[in-house]
Amino acid sequence: DAGVTQSPTHLIKTRGQQVTLRCSPKSGHDTVSWYQQALGQGPQFIFQYYEEEERQRGNFPDRFSGHQFPNYSSELNVNALLLGDSALYLCASSPGHGPTDTQYFGPGTRLTVL
Amino acid sequence: KNQVEQSPQSLIILEGKNCTLQCNYTVSPFSNLRWYKQDTGRGPVSLTIMTFSENTKSNGRYTATLDADTKQSSLHITASQLSDSASYICVVSANTGGFKTIFGAGTRLFVKA
Numbered sequence: 001d002a003g004v005t006q007s008p009t010h011l012i013k014t015r016g017q018q019v020t021l022r023c024s025p026k027s028g029h030d031t032v033s034w035y036q037q038a039l040g041q042g043p044q045f046i047f048q049y050y051e052e053e054e055r056q057r058g059n060f061p062d063r064f065s066g067h068q069f070p071n072y073s074s075e076l077n078v079n080a081l082l083l084g085d086s087a088l089y090l091c092a093s094s095p096g097h098g099p100t101d102t103q104y105f106g107p108g109t110r111l112t113v114l
Numbered sequence: 115k116n117q118v119e120q121s122p123q124s125l126i127i128l129e130g131k132n133c134t135l136q137c138n139y140t141v142s143p144f145s146n147l148r149w150y151k152q153d154t155g156r157g158p159v160s161l162t163i164m165t166f167s168e169n170t171k172s173n174g175r176y177t178a179t180l181d182a183d184t185k186q187s188s189l190h191i192t193a194s195q196l197s198d199s200a201s202y203i204c205v206v207s208a209n210t211g212g213f214k215t216i217f218g219a220g221t222r223l224f225v226k227a
Contacts, residue, residue: 100146
């Protein structure tokens with residue numbers, strides 16, 4: 001049983017470009033959350049998807065958007081990239097969206113904006 | 115303001131020694147507290163979860179404690195191993211109608227031979 005998978009592993013973009021990151025949840029999980037983790041910091045919650053809709057959102061601008069597909073996989077899109085968007089982007093899946101549902105994290109996508 | 119603060123920021127110990135990591139939080143209303151281990155370049159992995167009524171939880175050589183009155187938690191690592199070198203992140207979830215989970219910045223633990 002595969003865990004949470006993310007692609008690509010690494011990505012280099014320039015300022016102003018757009019990027020799409022992908023996540024496949026663990027089998028049996030219907031909820032996907034995205035996090036941004038700057039170097040030396042804890043993950044910051046971006047948003048959460050279940051039933052193909054964004055349900056909760058952290059303090060991130062509209063440049064950050066997402067999508068969840070019928071198979072529960074998800075995408076994170078970031079437009080008009082800034083240098084400060086350089087970070088590790090983590091996807092986490094869970095069997096539900098309650099506060100006690102354990103989140104399983106993927107290995108992350110390392111985004112570098114030049 | 116909902117916050118989770120961890121100390122120390124980093125820690126170096128010798129293999130075989132014990133250590134204790136601290137977490138203070140102001141997240142309210144409290145639902146649960148988790149400790150995660152994050153190896154360099156990897157996603158976090160859950161070690162323990164504690165709800166309001168639990169004051170201790172063990173997972174092998176890891177023992178977490180929770181004092182909900184003082185809003186403090188600790189993670190004790192016994193007989194450390196080189197593979198324990200990682201970041202340990204305290205995560206507190208609030209029991210609101212929606213999803214609210216606050217991550218601490220983590221404690222970076224280095225175990226030396």
